[in-house]
Amino acid sequence: MLSFDDQELAALRTAAAALPPGQRDRFLKTVARALGCCVAIAPGTVAQIAVAVQRRLLQSNGGGDDQPVPKSRRQHRQPNKPTLAEPSAPASRAMRA
Secondary structure (H helix, E strand, C coil): CCCCCHHHHHHHHHHHHCCCHHHHHHHHHHHHHHHHCCCCCCCCHHHHHHHHHHHHHHHHCCCCCCCCCCHHHCCCCCCCCCCCCCCCCCHHHHHHC
């Protein structure tokens, strides 16, 4: 379960408000999926992801582009922590993906 502070919640509401009502559920699900891929969520990460997802939905007009935010947009990975793409990641973590 995700929890947000007041600033993060405000960023989500602001980004969602710019979308047509029919796209808001998709927006929130896509943001949640992208945040679930982050190792750490630092200040500003939620707002950055929300803006990226909002922009993509507005550009696509809801045309099926609901993939998670690309790895290059994920912020604040902690150093020395293996990711799923690294061969040193434990097998149990790699199988969850």
